[in-house]
Amino acid sequence: MSDSHAATLDARARLVDALVRTGEEDRSAFRDLYALTSAKLFGICYRICGERQAAEDVLHDVYVTIWKRAGAYEPHRASPITWLATIARNRAIDWRRAQGVRRTTPIEDAPPIPDDAPLVSETMLADEAAHRLHACLQGLEARQRDAIRIAFFDGVTYAELAERQEVPLGTMKSWVRRGLARLRECLER
Amino acid sequence: MPGAMSDDQTPGEAPDMAAAELALGLLDGEERAQALRRVLAEHGFAQEVERWRRHLAQLFDLWPAITPPPGVLERVEWTIDGPAAMQVETRAGRRWFWPVAAALSSVAAAALLLVIVLHPFDHGAPPQARPTAPAAAPETILVASIDPVEKGLPVTAVYDPAAATLRLTAAPLGDAKRSAELWVIAGDGVPHSLGLLHDAGVTALTVAPANRARLAAGATLAVSLEPVGGSPTGLPTGPVVAKGALSRV
Numbered sequence: 073m074s075d076s077h078a079a080t081l082d083a084r085a086r087l088v089d090a091l092v093r094t095g096e097e098d099r100s101a102f103r104d105l106y107a108l109t110s111a112k113l114f115g116i117c118y119r120i121c122g123e124r125q126a127a128e129d130v131l132h133d134v135y136v137t138i139w140k141r142a143g144a145y146e147p148h149r150a151s152p153i154t155w156l157a158t159i160a161r162n163r164a165i166d167w168r169r170a171q172g173v174r175r176t177t178p179i180e181d182a183p184p185i186p187d188d189a190p191l192v193s194e195t196m197l198a199d200e201a202a203h204r205l206h207a208c209l210q211g212l213e214a215r216q217r218d219a220i221r222i223a224f225f226d227g228v229t230y231a232e233l234a235e236r237q238e239v240p241l242g243t244m245k246s247w248v249r250r251g252l253a254r255l256r257e258c259l260e261r
Numbered sequence: 262m263p264g265a266m267s268d269d270q271t272p273g274e275a276p277d278m279a280a281a282e283l284a285l286g287l288l289d290g291e292e293r294a295q296a297l298r299r300v301l302a303e304h305g306f307a308q309e310v311e312r313w314r315r316h317l318a319q320l321f322d323l324w325p326a327i328t329p330p331p332g333v334l335e336r337v338e339w340t341i342d343g344p345a346a347m348q349v350e351t352r353a354g355r356r357w358f359w360p361v362a363a364a365l366s367s368v369a370a371a372a373l374l375l376v377i378v379l380h381p382f383d384h385g386a387p388p389q390a391r392p393t394a395p396a397a398a399p400e401t402i403l404v405a406s407i408d409p410v411e412k413g414l415p416v417t418a419v420y421d422p423a424a425a426t427l428r429l430t431a432a433p434l435g436d437a438k439r440s441a442e443l444w445v446i447a448g449d450g451v452p453h454s455l456g457l458l459h460d461a462g463v464t465a466l467t468v469a470p471a472n473r474a475r476l477a478a479g480a481t482l483a484v485s486l487e488p489v490g491g492s493p494t495g496l497p498t499g500p501v502v503a504k505g506a507l508s509r510v
Contacts, residue, residue, distance in 0.1 A: 111326035183325040205319040249275035
């Protein structure tokens with residue numbers, strides 16, 4: 073257990089190092105960074121874009137963006153994987169909304185998102201918020217939890233979410249807002 | 262949660278969760294615009310959005326990884342290094358048509374000359390029953406005028422698919438410190454090395470099997486300046502000094 077925790081800390085340190093050196097325009101560090109993170113970021117692009125070719129194009133843009141912006145990464149403010157994954161998610165959402173693609177059904181062949189929280193020893197981002205979110209989500213009503221998870225993982229708006237879950241828009245907003253309010257209460261406890 | 266109170270039956274009384282909604286990406290249209298204005302106007306609101314982002318980032322841990330297809334990193338690096346060179350074929354392809362067409366008369370003349378030199382009467386069979394089917398197309402000789410980016414004379418390239426040979430006229434593009442390396446950029450947008458060019462005299466290259474299909478009408482040929490002996494990375498590392506598109510004679 074402590075061995076694997078040490079290994080995780082080590083992996084995180086390598087990632088911080090690769091990202092910081094990428095910010096110094098170190099090309100070999102950038103290649104390391106790609107090797108360490110591209111599968112995670114492609115998973116994000118694929119799920120949100122919903123098709124392989126688009127996901128590949130968005131992944132390309134994501135790494136070009138990372139190369140340009142890595143100099144602005146501040147290790148004390150965010151874990152590297154959060155910083156990178158956020159760029160990927162935002163880019164993929166931008167792409168889909170620019171295409172005007174409405175997604176009222178989940179994509180078929182994406183691997184399912186696991187329900188369980190990962191072990192603290194295995195997480196790449198144990199620095200922030202001390203892992204509370206998973207436990208707090210488990211405390212919500214199923215329909216609130218599902219809506220919040222779908223919004224995050226599929227990058228959908230309220231309108232798409234309501235259509236997908238087959239409930240009126242106002243009802244969906246109400247579920248989500250109450251769910252988020254409970255979540256905040258739990259997180260601040 | 263089975264025992265949870267059902268407290269969400271009255272839509273009108275839902276709490277204001279705009280910061281979380283913005284962080285999740287749920288909002289669009291006017292609602293999103295309004296939330297973005299609040300980020301700018303209210304410091305507390307901006308901090309709350311940031312707090313939500315940090316909380317929600319925990320979920321990235323659950324996101325299943327999928328290995329991307331090969332070649333993406335190469336394309337990323339190519340974009341970083343030489344966006345202009347990569348887009349010749351795709352985006353600017355049409356704009357290049359007229360200059361290339363104008364150059365073609367001289368290219369065609371040079372090509373004809375080379376074809377004659379390369380194939381001195383080796384077709385013994387009489388030209389009866391000449392096939393007109395498009396199946397004959399892959400065997401068509403292709404030519405390109407590889408024009409220097411700055412100034413100088415174009416390098417003429419002639420590709421003979423039947424023999425998998427590529428012949429180029431003298432290419433005084435390299436010098437004592439740098440080699441001129443020839444690349445083909447086809448449908449995948451990635452440059453593939455075809456070999457080094459001689460400064461003086463004709464260069465004759467035998468095209469590797471993997472590159473043969475890439476040499477088709479519309480593909481770009483580009484020359485970059487590399488360390489002596491060619492690029493150490495397998496991709497162009499130096500400036501592109503000449504380029505042109507392959508076309509049928």
